[in-house]
Amino acid sequence: MIWVKRIALAILALLLFLVIAVAVILYTPAGLKVASWGAQKALPALSIGTTKGSLLSGFQVDDVRYQDSSMNLAVSQLNLTLDERCLLTPEICISDLGVKGVKFSMPTLPPATEPEQPSEPVAEISLPVPIKIDKITLDNIDLDILANKVSWQHFTTAATVVGSHVTLKPTDWQNIKLALAPAEKSDKANAKSVTKVKAKSDTTAITLPDVVLPMSFDIERFTIKNFELAGKTPQKVSLLELIASGKGSEVNVEKLQVNAPQADLNAKHK
Structure with missing residues (x-):
């Protein structure tokens, strides 16, 4: 023995x-x-x-x-803190996720290895385990994707995902600048030809397809401050605030407020 x-x-x-x-x-x-x-x-x-x-x-x-060969990424600081209380439970809990000082550039798309196969639209998305994120912070972000440039100073949010339901906690997004890639000459010519064809054709009613959300959602508050769109006619929005929820084919907008130099909007819709 x-x-x-x-x-x-x-x-x-x-x-x-x-x-x-x-x-x-x-x-x-x-x-x-x-x-x-x-x-x-x-x-x-x-x-x-x-x-x-x-x-x-x-x-x-x-x-x-x-x-x-296709992208360049630089991140000044990345921090992640997990909630240890969820380690022994079927749940993913993140206490804090922060990213600061991001510079991302992708001038061209990476070469496709295989042609994309057509697929059926996703009817429902459901996660096997709940996800809870107490705080997400993205500060000083600068993105350049195919000559489309977007940058912002501060973004913070929190979220929970249970099954097929997403809850977005109060979210703040500040000082955003967006510059779209200039249109090529061929695109402009095609757009003009399409416009002429539509002008000659008879006016017909437009029927929108039915849209079914793959996940239900609750947006407790989504606030954008100081948004700028660069271009020949620059646009500015000093405030955009949204409170909404949705499930299936229904979307309920409890609050939509937009403050811009051109006009102010305060609306609700269901």
């Missing part, structure tokens, strides 16, 4: 080693450094500067860069 005791002791020692190793990886800065090293090895185009904290108790990553 001695060999049985030795095997039992070996198994206990192995389990203890695994528990300690997992604890070190998840709860110490060394584990975060190992994860950072593994990510950079798996993605040669990725580089990570400094790291602080641990994977489960909260961490911060500075100076993250990703660059390949």
Whole structure:
């Protein structure tokens, strides 16, 4: 029976080693450094500067860069804190997710490996586990996608997703600037020809297709402040605030307020 005791002791020692190793990886800065090293090895185009904290108790990553032939990404700071109370429950809980100082550029689309196959529209989306995010902050973001440029100073929100229902908590989005890509000459010519054809044709009633939302939603409050659209005729909106909900084919707008130099709007619709 001695060999049985030795095997039992070996198994206990192995389990203890695994528990300690997992604890070190998840709860110490060394584990975060190992994860950072593994990510950079798996993605040669990725580089990570400094790291602080641990994977489960909260961490911060500075100076993250990703660059390949089709895109260029630079992030000054990224922080993530998980809620440990949800680790033993079938739920994903994020206490804080923050991103600061993002510069993203994608001049062209990456080459398609396979042609896209036509697919049926998604009738319903339902997540297998609930997701709860207490705070999301995106500050100083600068995006350039196919010459369409958008930047903003501050964005903060919170959300929960349970099954097929999304609840968007009070959200603030401030100081947004948008510049659309200039239209090519061929696009302008096509637009003019289409306009002439429509002008010659008889006026017919337009029938909109039925739209069914794949997920129901509640928007507790969505506020935009200081929005600017660049172009030949610049547009500005000092305030846009929305409170709405929707399910299936029904959308209920409890509040829609728009303040702009041209006019002010305060409406409700169901």
